[in-house]
Amino acid sequence: MRISDRVGSMTYAIRDVQQVANQLKAQGHDILYFNIGDPNKFDFDVPKPMRDRLAEVANQGSGYYSESVGDAYVRERIAWYEDAKYSNGVQPSDVIFTNGVSEGILYLFLSFLNPGDRVLVPGPTYPAYQSAGTVTQAETVAYRCIEEEGWIPDIDDLRSKINERTKLIVVINPNNPTGAVYSESVLRKLIDLAGEHDLAIVADEIYDRQILDDGVKYTSMSTIARDVPIVVFNGFSKNYLAPGWRAAYAYRMDSEDRIAEPFEGIRKLCRTRLSPTTPISLAAVAGLDLDPPHLKTMLKKIKERRDIVTKGFSEIERIETFVPQAAFYIFPRIDLKGTKWRTDKEFVLDLLREKQTLVVHGSGFSEVYGKEHFRMVYLSTPDILEEGVRRIGDLLK
Numbered sequence: 001m002r003i004s005d006r007v008g009s010m011t012y013a014i015r016d017v018q019q020v021a022n023q024l025k026a027q028g029h030d031i032l033y034f035n036i037g038d039p040n041k042f043d044f045d046v047p048k049p050m051r052d053r054l055a056e057v058a059n060q061g062s063g064y065y066s067e068s069v070g071d072a073y074v075r076e077r078i079a080w081y082e083d084a085k086y087s088n089g090v091q092p093s094d095v096i097f098t099n100g101v102s103e104g105i106l107y108l109f110l111s112f113l114n115p116g117d118r119v120l121v122p123g124p125t126y127p128a129y130q131s132a133g134t135v136t137q138a139e140t141v142a143y144r145c146i147e148e149e150g151w152i153p154d155i156d157d158l159r160s161k162i163n164e165r166t167k168l169i170v171v172i173n174p175n176n177p178t179g180a181v182y183s184e185s186v187l188r189k190l191i192d193l194a195g196e197h198d199l200a201i202v203a204d205e206i207y208d209r210q211i212l213d214d215g216v217k218y219t220s221m222s223t224i225a226r227d228v229p230i231v232v233f234n235g236f237s238k239n240y241l242a243p244g245w246r247a248a249y250a251y252r253m254d255s256e257d258r259i260a261e262p263f264e265g266i267r268k269l270c271r272t273r274l275s276p277t278t279p280i281s282l283a284a285v286a287g288l289d290l291d292p293p294h295l296k297t298m299l300k301k302i303k304e305r306r307d308i309v310t311k312g313f314s315e316i317e318r319i320e321t322f323v324p325q326a327a328f329y330i331f332p333r334i335d336l337k338g339t340k341w342r343t344d345k346e347f348v349l350d351l352l353r354e355k356q357t358l359v360v361h362g363s364g365f366s367e368v369y370g371k372e373h374f375r376m377v378y379l380s381t382p383d384i385l386e387e388g389v390r391r392i393g394d395l396l397k
Helices: 013-026 048-058 072-086 100-112 127-136 155-160 184-196 260-272 278-287 295-314 344-355 382-396
Strands: 095-098 118-123 139-146 166-172 200-204 230-235 248-253 374-377
Touching (some): 013 344, 072 095, 072 248, 095 100, 095 260, 100 200, 100 230, 100 260, 139 155, 155 184, 184 200, 344 374
Parallel strands (some): 118 166
Antiparallel strands (some): 230 248
């Protein structure tokens, strides 16, 4: 038997390069890992209120199936939290608890899109959107984000890629992999464009509490949606430092019920998985707070580490980079002209084999808009980050 065409053609750059690193590690090499945004692999931990609550619920017989879309109390807490942050009026009935945002992305694609339907994603984009498109046989098309202007969406390019089969525009803000934060004016242009063409917006806001600079204002699309239907993704992996908990959620902003039917399809898919992880969901919402105790310390550490890598890269001749405004990713451009590397992936694999340093090739985030870049996660301790930047500079010399 052979693997299905859908899965056989799938790629997921972040984990694919990890397989090569695993082989080198098995041969006895020590690897510096800068490929996965997993704070718990470094000096970050799940906030204490969540850990304490998990211990409590684990000892209180919480191993039962909850409702397939998530426990009612859990969804009430999430709706309260999102409304408290953004005064958007989201209701518990429009919240679905998912096992990570990745599950939510796949369920959304399965429910909203038929094979051949088009979804527009940022270029570069988080690879799970590309993978979901492959599996569901939807046409995933990247729209340009303008690097010279801080990686903001190119509205004209986006407009040119809308056709009669387009259903969704994906907006990742703050952005992975670039660390860009979009202004309210840019978001309003995206909403206007979606309204003009009767499209829905998918707003991935998983990094919304990780704004690193005081002068940067964050706007949730849920606050300016008006009559354009929006599905918002968020969760506990990044803001609440619990990626391994696989605790996330989606909610609908849809004043005219234009996406009520496909959103019900997500609920239908949730029934096939029976239930999210009940103890995890109950413990996760214990951390929801407008001013969580861990947030200030977390942001201080991440910002300090961002400044280390941006300063280091500024001193390397063949690298140019936009300074990330949020999250813990940097997406530098590398000048490969006159080098032995034909592609950014060749460079990344050589960096791994020769310098035992793992980053992710930019073309894995978009073959068009990510090429000649790489993504580096700056969650490591300062000494390891400095060593990683040094090794990248040495290889480029």
